[in-house]
Amino acid sequence: xxxxxxxxxxxxxxxxxxxxxxxxxxxxxxxxxxxxxxxxxxxxxxxxxxxxxxxxxxxxxxxxxxxxxxxxxxxxxxxxxxxxxxxxxxxxxxxxxxxxxxxxxxxxxxxxxxxxxxxxx
Amino acid sequence: xxxxxxxxxxxxxxxxxxxxxxxxxxxxxxxxxxxxxxxxxxxxxxxxxxxxxxxxxxxxxxxxxxxxxxxxxxxxxxxxxxxxxxxxxxxxx
Amino acid sequence: xxxxxxxxxxxxxxxxxxxxxxxxxxxxxxxxxxxxxxxxxxxxxxxxxxxxxxxxxxxxxxxxxxxxxxxxxxxxxxxxxxxxxxxxxxxxxxxxxxxxxxxxxxxxxxxxxxxxxxxxxxxxxxxxxxxxxxxxxxxxxxxxxxxxxxxxxxxxxxxxxxxxxxxxxxxxxxxxxxxxxxxxxxxxxxxxxxxxxxxxxxxxxxxxxxxxxxxxxxxxxxxxxxxxxxxxxxxxxxxxxxxxxxxxxxxxxxxxxxxxxxxxxxxxxxxxxxxxxxxxxxxxxxxxxxxxxxxxxxxxxxxxxxxxxxxxxxxxxxxxxxxxxxxxxxxxxxxxxxxxxxxxxxxxxxxxxxxxxxxxxxxxxxxxxxxxxxxxxxxxxxxxxxxxxxxxxxxxxxxxxxxxxxxxxxxxxxxxxxxxxxxxxxxxxxxxxxxxxxxxxxxxxxxxxxxxxxxxxxxxxxxxxxxxxxxxxxxxxxxxxxxxxxxxxxxxxxxxxxxxxxxxxxxxxxxxxxxxxxxxxx
Numbered sequence: 149x150x151x152x153x154x155x156x157x158x159x160x161x162x163x164x165x166x167x168x169x170x171x172x173x174x175x176x177x178x179x180x181x182x183x184x185x186x187x188x189x190x191x192x193x194x195x196x197x198x199x200x201x202x203x204x205x206x207x208x209x210x211x212x213x214x215x216x217x218x219x220x221x222x223x224x225x226x227x228x229x230x231x232x233x234x235x236x237x238x239x240x241x242x243x244x245x246x247x248x249x250x251x252x253x254x255x256x257x258x259x260x261x262x263x264x265x266x267x268x269x
Numbered sequence: 270x271x272x273x274x275x276x277x278x279x280x281x282x283x284x285x286x287x288x289x290x291x292x293x294x295x296x297x298x299x300x301x302x303x304x305x306x307x308x309x310x311x312x313x314x315x316x317x318x319x320x321x322x323x324x325x326x327x328x329x330x331x332x333x334x335x336x337x338x339x340x341x342x343x344x345x346x347x348x349x350x351x352x353x354x355x356x357x358x359x360x361x362x
Numbered sequence: 363x364x365x366x367x368x369x370x371x372x373x374x375x376x377x378x379x380x381x382x383x384x385x386x387x388x389x390x391x392x393x394x395x396x397x398x399x400x401x402x403x404x405x406x407x408x409x410x411x412x413x414x415x416x417x418x419x420x421x422x423x424x425x426x427x428x429x430x431x432x433x434x435x436x437x438x439x440x441x442x443x444x445x446x447x448x449x450x451x452x453x454x455x456x457x458x459x460x461x462x463x464x465x466x467x468x469x470x471x472x473x474x475x476x477x478x479x480x481x482x483x484x485x486x487x488x489x490x491x492x493x494x495x496x497x498x499x500x501x502x503x504x505x506x507x508x509x510x511x512x513x514x515x516x517x518x519x520x521x522x523x524x525x526x527x528x529x530x531x532x533x534x535x536x537x538x539x540x541x542x543x544x545x546x547x548x549x550x551x552x553x554x555x556x557x558x559x560x561x562x563x564x565x566x567x568x569x570x571x572x573x574x575x576x577x578x579x580x581x582x583x584x585x586x587x588x589x590x591x592x593x594x595x596x597x598x599x600x601x602x603x604x605x606x607x608x609x610x611x612x613x614x615x616x617x618x619x620x621x622x623x624x625x626x627x628x629x630x631x632x633x634x635x636x637x638x639x640x641x642x643x644x645x646x647x648x649x650x651x652x653x654x655x656x657x658x659x660x661x662x663x664x665x666x667x668x669x670x671x672x673x674x675x676x677x678x679x680x681x682x683x684x685x686x687x688x689x690x691x692x693x694x695x696x697x698x699x700x701x702x703x704x705x706x707x708x709x710x711x712x713x714x715x716x717x718x719x720x721x722x723x724x725x726x727x728x729x730x731x732x733x734x735x736x737x738x739x740x741x742x743x744x745x746x747x748x749x750x751x752x753x754x755x756x757x758x759x760x761x762x763x764x765x766x767x768x769x770x771x772x773x774x775x776x777x778x779x780x781x782x783x784x785x786x787x788x789x790x791x792x793x794x795x796x797x798x799x800x801x802x803x804x805x806x807x808x809x810x811x812x813x814x815x816x817x818x819x820x821x822x823x824x825x826x827x828x829x830x831x832x833x834x835x836x837x838x839x840x841x842x843x844x845x846x847x848x849x850x851x852x853x854x855x856x857x858x859x860x861x862x863x864x865x866x867x868x869x870x871x872x873x874x875x876x877x878x879x880x881x882x883x884x
Contacts, residue, residue: 160813162795164823174826176765176798178774181783184744186702186709187773188785189762192826211709211762216747231789231796251796253765253789268783269744273672280576282595307656308583308591309576336378336424339432340439342602343579343595344572346670348613348677349421349606353378360677 166250173250175243177207180257181268185211188253193243195250200239217261227257277318277347277358280311287341289333293324309343317359318347382423387416390493402491408554410626411619415492418614422603429501433508436596440512443592444519453523457585458653459869460860464578465517465590466526466716467651471543471643472574473513474534476597478547480506482558489555498607502563505600509593516593524865526715526856533715536830537849538821539643539707541771545818546640550633552814556615557629563608565633565686568674571601572666574644581648581656609674616681623682632810634686635803639770642703649700649729650721658732660696668693688803691779697733698782701741706775708748709760713842715851717860720749740782757859761842763822768797768815769804773822776800792816 166173173195178188189210193202203223212218228235231253238246248254263269279294281287287310294301294312301314312318322335335356347358376384393401405412424432446452456462480503487499521527534540550561579594615622645659657665667689675685704718711718721729726745729737751758764773778786788805789798792812799805808815824830830848831837837844846853860866870876 161817162793163817163819164827165795168827170828172826174823178765178785178787180785183702183705183777183783183785184747184758185760185762186706187764187775188787190765190822190826191762209761211760214758214761232787249796251798253787253796253798263783264747265743267740267743268781269740269747273669273676275673275676276669277673278670307580308595309580311576336422336428336432339422339424339599339603340435341599343598344576345602345605346568346673348609351378351421351423360673361680 164251169250173243175202175248176251176253177202177210177212178253178255179212179215180255182212182215182217182261182263183269184215184264188255195244196242198240198242199237199246202243203239217258217263220261221258222260225258225260227259229255229257275316275360276313277316277345277360278311278313279318279320279345279358280309280343282341282343283308283310284341286337289325289328290320290338290341292328294318294320297321297324314358317357319358320356322354378423381425382420385425386418386420386492386494386497389497390415390491398491402489404489404555405491408556408625410556410615410622412492412615413618415490415495417617418492418494419610420494420498421606421610424501424603433505436599437508437512440592440596441515444516444589447516447589448519452588453520454872455586455588459524459865460651460717460719461585461587461653462520462524462865463526463716463718463860464582464647464651465520465587466524467643467647468578468590469513469517469527470530470533470537470715471540473510473517473530474540475543475547476506476509476513478544478551479562480504480510482547482551482562485551486555486558495611499559502600502604502607505604509597509600512593512596516589519589523868525852525863526717529850532850536821537715537851538710538713538845541819541821542643543640545771546636549636549814556625559608559611560626560629561633561636563604564612565630566637567601568605568608569634569667569671570637570641571598571605572670573641573662575601576666577648577657577662578644578652581652581654584654584656585652612678613681616678616683627683628810630683631687632807635688635801635807636770638692639767639772639800639804642699642772645696645700646704646707649732650704650725655728658729659700660732663693663696687806688801691801691803694779695776697736698740698777701729701733701737702775702777705741705744706764706773709758710764711858712759713846713849713851713857715849715856717858717863717865719860720745720752736782763825765798766820766822767800767804768818768820769799769807771818771820772800774798774800 164174169192172192175191175193176188177191179185191206193206207213228237230248232255281290291303291310291312295303298314298318301312301318304311304313320338322333325333335351335353338356345358347360350357350359392398399406483499483503483506487496487503490496490499517527534544550558553561575594575598579591579598582594583591612626615626648655648657648659648662675683707714707718726742730742748758766773774785774787776786778784786800787798788802789796790805790809797808799808825841825845828837830845832847835847843853851857855864
């Protein structure tokens, strides 16, 4: 809008385009009803990462693993959301192969686990 | 548009310069409510608040320049009408 | 312009109104070598139409001689207090050393914003052809510079004794949470002139600065900080004038042309939300960081936004303006804002330039009283859990980087209106990329001007791109440690908990608090 720069045809600077991440991409993961982890986390991942590695290696090194309910997660019954819509991941497929692109947002829901003292924390 | 009862306010530093100003505001605005907070006095009034130079001068017993309020004014709300003789805060509705 | 009609016969004193008219009407002229629309070349870009700049009225009618006289008097008062503060070791008379952490946040987050406000008004004064508006902007540019200087002078006394105050300009440029206020000002300063003045003079000064300068500065006094309350109220005495400028400006623009109202409403909606998001930092200062508390965030929001803002919008409804979009949400969220914000800093205190701590039993009783609908239910159990972990020596620090809002740059720490345990998240696609937001308000702002916000410098992403390494040094390979050095945060000194910090140790020594415990002597 209102400045000279925007009147010209200079393309906008997209600061977080995937090319700026040196072959990697951003992936965000949130754990519903566990507000002790104050915000979804931002990870740098390869598009070739297998979903299983996310669960087995990356998340255990994140804030999630410091929550007392982390060891109790029954991974067979975790509900996943991708872009806030239900999603069934394939453990052995890459992120790329199942459409999880740059800046994708995944949420996991563990209905049996209700956070600290059952408060959703 | 909303159900808020329109209120104007003036907030002044707590000091000797503002004592006569607060007293004048109370005298000239019977509906004004004075809140004393740490280091600060906030005077609320429904819709309109007037500060008269003549009242301050009467309390002080000497001349007083209304613009010197700028030294001790912390905040205000409302449309401002200022002349040599009075400063009025008001909402038009 | 003809000034004859405001002149009086020689010898007769001019009235305030006449003096002001001499200054603001007599000093303007139309250019003759260059066309006016090229000299004031940003004016037409926003679609705002001004037909007669002479209709601009400054109700304070401050002339230059009066301005300098009163500003000089304010400075004399302030510096007398600062001398006394220094000579009497005023830093030892505060309620508790925890208090100084509010100053660290203020000094790194708000003082640089004052400097940006100075720059903004210096440029704005150049953009308005009406001398009334130009002079008001010029005075405000000088005011803002005064605020920066007096804040640096006042806080320098604390910098001699407490950590985290040593590098406020670099921190403001780089430190992750300070990108929230920094990007707010950069968003404003890169807008058109009318949007700038609505953003700062109206939305920020009129609707929102009271929240910083009244309860917080009153809180400074209550906590024994004579220096801060004095610079705060000295600054705020200028703000009273700035707010009036904001209100006069909006009325002037609305009265000039009926087409202006829709543009102004759009600016109000945007800047109310932008400002509200910055104030999350203030909410935790009031509720969690002042050792002696004056007023809760919710009470402050009720008084200064709901009551004061409501009155203002009642008045402006005659121009067809309405309360800014999503204002109801800000009221509902007042029950949650400070608790969620403080939790974020408890998570990330390893990467902050100030200390955090858990509220005491007494603090929690106060929070429960002020937040009867939310504190015991949602927030006390989490704090008690943290307390238990700390007692077991397992203090929880969040080792991950957070997902940030593309517009306000706050981590996604806020929750949905209907579920205070689920992260509020919005997203949209633009030009082949995905963008994430903390709220409908922030998503709408992006959608209005995507080309502006796609270039946001989001700290978490910059760290992951490898851009947060202190210039002139080699990356150590640990992005967290590299980022701290880049932020100019000294690890183990400026960050982490208050308990166990050098600040705490010094305070206990100065105040003689350890004398009775034999362990401390050993």
